[in-house]
Amino acid sequence: MIKDKKIVIGVTGGIAAYKAAELVRILVKGGASVRVAMTSNAVKFVAPLTFETLSGNRVVWDMFDPFTEPIGHITWGQEADLLIIAPATSNFIAKMAHGTADDFLTSMVLASTAKILVCPAMNTQMYKNAATQENIRLISGRGCFVMKPGEGELACHTEGPGRLPEPEEIAELAGNLLTEKDLDGLKVVVTAGPTQEPVDPVRYITNRSSGKMGYAIARAATARGAAVKLISGPVALKPPAGIDFHQVKTAEEMRKAALAEAGQADVIIKAAAVSDYRPGETALQKIKKDEGSFTLNMIKNPDILAELGALKKNDGFILVGFAAETESLTANAEEKLRKKNLDMIVANDVSREDSGFDAENNKVQIIYxxxxxxDLPLMPKESLADQLLDRIMVLRKK
Ligand SMILES: Cc1cc2nc3c(=O)[nH]c(=O)nc-3n(C[C@H](O)[C@H](O)[C@H](O)COP(=O)(O)O)c2cc1C
Structure with a gap:
């Protein structure tokens, strides 16, 4: 969680310095208090004014400027919860490895008591150079978290490792580093998204589930130290970093993947909206338009939650279901919890415009x-994910 955390971003003189502006914006939006320090070379790539405007704080790049706090190079890194060096040039990493303190940023890093996340970004040969690799090994060995650069086309028109990861990925890792690891040692399986049940080679039956709730739970559990497996139907979301991801399409594929995990999981959270029915037959060729009406015979899909519930023994394993309802929310959810042998069910009224399917927020009722x-108030799915995990941890201790 980055909310209310103090983060210092160190920007060094690489072409990806412009991406640090977006990183500042994301962290500030997430509720962190952000300060930015730059090297004098970084200032040649992006003007400090950009970072001052986005962070709402003065940017420092000259240790001897009369306006710089006299001992800011000591206090900034000691007051912060996290320093993020993004982008980190090969030069800056070399300085870190050898304890150089010849400007504000290097001095602050050396005096810091905060966690340090370093995000290298450079030409592929610079990155692969034995000196750079040795320097990365040295700083990693001293407890810095060094993010693996992305691969692809670089600004110098070459291909390979060296790209600064996307600001969202850096922010996510920063959040993970700042989160207490209370789920450490647990295996959490999450299902998310809709399923697609094929009618013919070009058509399928699906529902409005966006996967946002399940993905938020997977991200929160990962940040809190769990080993997470995310089994996802087709959605427009990027799989969160650092999780074991399993893509499925149909309810039958989701069933197989979920049952395969049942023996090893400590917690299974079924946030997926699995299709209750599927076409009895999938046409091998595209169904042609005809004069009359068209009837599709639907057969029942397996009930994955009920199968998992039937496997449940009294060994601390927690099974959580979701109930998307448009009427009689509590009664329908209670019945589902009992029938399927769940520990907890999260009921949401999907007829509301402001929550449920495809919304950023959710308003749910939890039934035990x-x-x-x-009854929980309307809140962002990210916050709800943490609230659900808090309650699951209480159930595990009972
Ligand atoms: C246009 C341009 C782009 C550069 N991009 C990078 C880069 O992406 N990564 C890097 O390590 N160095 C890059 N350099 C080289 C650094 O700017 C140089 O090593 C500088 O000394 C780094 O200073 P600093 O680490 O104090 O910010 C670039 C240089 C220029 C002129």
């Missing part, structure tokens, strides 16, 4: 085995 019903 002992009949307790808890």
């Amino acid at each position: 085995r002992d009949g307790k019903v808890e």
Whole structure:
């Protein structure tokens, strides 16, 4: 969680310095207090004014400027929860490896007591050079987190490793580094998104699930230290970094993938909207338009949640379901919890415009085995993910 954390971003003189502006914006939006320090070479790539405007704080790049706090190079790194060097040039990494302190940023890094995340970005040969690799090894060995650069076309028109990862990925890793690891050692399986049930080679039956809730849970559990497997139907979201990702399309594929995990999981959260029915037959060729009406025979899909519930033993394993309802929310969800032998069910009214399917927020009711019903207020899916994990941890301790 980056909310209310103090983060210093160190920007060094690489072409990817412009991406640091977006990183600042994302972190500030996430509720962090952000300060930016630059090297004097970084200032040649992006003007400090950009970072001052986005962070709302003065940017420092000259240790001896009369306006720079006299001992800012010591206090900044000691007051912060996290330093992020993005982009980190080969030169800056070399300086870090050898304890050089010849400007504000290098001095601050050396005096810092915060966690340090270094995001190298450079030409592929510079990155692969034995000196750079040795320097990365040295700083990693001293406890810095060094992010692997992305691969692809670089600004110098070559291809290979050296790209600065996208600002969203850096922000996500920063959040993970700042989150308490209370799910450490747990294996959490999450299912997300809709399923697609094929009618013919070009058509399928699906639903409006966006996968956002399940992906938020997978991200939150990863940040809190769990080993996460995300089994996802087709969605427009990028799989979160650092998780074991399994892409499926149909309910049958999702069933196989989920049952394969049942023996090893400590927690299974079924946030996917699995199609209850599928076409009885999938036409091998595209179905042609005809004069009359067209009837599609639908057969029942397997009930994955019920199968998982039937496998449940009294060994601390927690099974959580979701109920998307448009009427009689509590009663329908309670029945589902009982029938499927769940520990907890998260019921959401998907007829609301402001929550549920494809929305950024969710308003849910949580129903427990002992009949307790808890109403949660409308909140972002990211926050709800953490709230659900908090409650799952309480259930595990019972
Ligand atoms: C146009 C241009 C782009 C550069 N891009 C990078 C880069 O992406 N990564 C890198 O390590 N060095 C890059 N350099 C070289 C650095 O600017 C140079 O090593 C400088 O000394 C780094 O200073 P600093 O680490 O104090 O910011 C680039 C230089 C120029 C002129």
